[in-house]
Every structure is written in C-alpha cells, then in structure tokens.
Amino acid sequence: MTRTLPGRGADAARGVDAGRGLDAARGVDAGRFREALAVHAAGVVVITAQNDGVPVGLTATSFSSVSLAPPLVSFYVDRSSTTWPSLRGAGHFAVNVLASDQSDVAARFARKGVDRFAEPTRWRPGPLGAPLLLDVSAHLICLPYDTSDVGDHVLVVGLVAEAAVHGASRPLLYHQGRFGRFLAHPS
Numbered sequence: 001m002t003r004t005l006p007g008r009g010a011d012a013a014r015g016v017d018a019g020r021g022l023d024a025a026r027g028v029d030a031g032r033f034r035e036a037l038a039v040h041a042a043g044v045v046v047i048t049a050q051n052d053g054v055p056v057g058l059t060a061t062s063f064s065s066v067s068l069a070p071p072l073v074s075f076y077v078d079r080s081s082t083t084w085p086s087l088r089g090a091g092h093f094a095v096n097v098l099a100s101d102q103s104d105v106a107a108r109f110a111r112k113g114v115d116r117f118a119e120p121t122r123w124r125p126g127p128l129g130a131p132l133l134l135d136v137s138a139h140l141i142c143l144p145y146d147t148s149d150v151g152d153h154v155l156v157v158g159l160v161a162e163a164a165v166h167g168a169s170r171p172l173l174y175h176q177g178r179f180g181r182f183l184a185h186p187s
C-alpha cells in the first residue's frame with residue numbers, strides 16, 4: 001500500500017502515523033524530545049550582522065545548507081531572541097563557521113548581558129559591513145532570501161554572496177550539551 005505524507009493543517013496535526021495509534025497533535029514528551037535532539041552532533045556557527053552601526057551576533061547549531069543553485073543556506077532563530085530584531089533589520093548577515101578551538105567564542109555569543117564583540121573576541125568588519133570573526137574555519141556572507149515562522153522559531157534562508165575558507169582547521173561540534181572535536185575514522 002502506498003502511503004503519502006500528510007499536507008499542512010488538520011492532516012499534518014493528526015500526523016503521518018495516526019493510523020498506528022500515535023497522537024502527533026499531543027506531541028512527544030518534552031524531556032525525551034530534548035534528549036533525542038542532544039544525541040545529534042552539530043557543527044557550530046555564529047551568525048553576525050550590523051544594524052545601525054551596531055554589531056550583533058548569536059551562536060547557532062541550526063545552520064544548514066539548503067540549495068547549490070542558487071546557493072542557499074539556512075538557520076533557525078528563536079522568536080524570543082533579542083538579537084533577532086537586529087538581525088532581521090540588517091541588509092545582510094555573515095555565517096562564521098567555528099573551528100575546534102573556539103568553544104569560548106561559541107559560549108560568549110550565547111551569553112546574555114555581555115558585549116559579545118568586546119575583547120577577547122577577535123573580529124573585523126566584512127566587505128559589506130557585517131562583522132567577520134577571526135580564526136574561524138570559514139565564513140559565508142549572505143543576503144536575506146526568505147524567512148518563515150516555524151513553531152517557536154523563524155527559519156531564515158540566505159543567498160550566499162561570498163564564501164571563504166580559512167585553512168584546514170577542524171570543526172567545533174556540539175553534542176549532549178558539550179563542545180568537542182571531530183575525530184575522523186582511519187582511512
């Protein structure tokens with residue numbers, strides 16, 4: 001028997017597995033959901049922008065590639081983020097892909113009540129103005145392409161205008177609430 005994914009709306013709320021007795025509308029236990037997500041290791045980026053001359057930025061693990069042609073990337077930002085209004089108002093943003101020795105940078109850009117761009121953060125203004133963090137593995141400069149509300153987050157899609165890779169440093173990863181490094185299998 002062919003099964004199709006439900007569309008948005010009432011069918012989606014019932015969920016694809018409604019026939020198997022799961023109640024997707026009630027949702028999974030919140031603690032179990034967080035536990036399952038924590039098992040998924042993710043790379044860490046800092047999204048930066050400049051709004052009215054003020055640099056803003058936040059740490060994100062929700063970064064993802066979206067499309068090669070056109071070159072699109074995305075991240076999700078919490079709708080309650082105090083950084084989001086400034087990011088949304090900026091003409092472009094930068095994705096700074098952190099290197100394995102930059103867990104302190106990741107922690108600082110997730111901390112409230114601090115000047116995230118003050119010492120010891122090392123950065124320079126990018127070609128269009130958005131701050132570029134130094135010592136990162138790579139950075140992408142993006143123009144706003146699309147946004148949409150998804151649950152309690154906003155999906156932000158950017159059109160990549162410039163991409164630069166800086167050296168061959170290893171990635172910073174986040175897993176089960178801790179920062180760590182990637183260890184390749186022997187080839």
Ligand SMILES: Cc1cc2nc3c(=O)[nH]c(=O)nc-3n(C[C@H](O)[C@H](O)[C@H](O)COP(=O)(O)O)c2cc1C
Pocket residue numbers: 044057058059060061062063075076077078080081082083084106107109110111112174
């Ligand atoms: C490892 C890590 C990953 C994070 N990923 C995201 C993310 O993808 N989206 C998001 O909105 N917040 C994410 N956060 C939280 C934000 O960095 C942080 O809570 C936010 O910047 C709070 O400050 P704000 O209100 O000034 O934005 C992450 C935090 C950490 C430590």
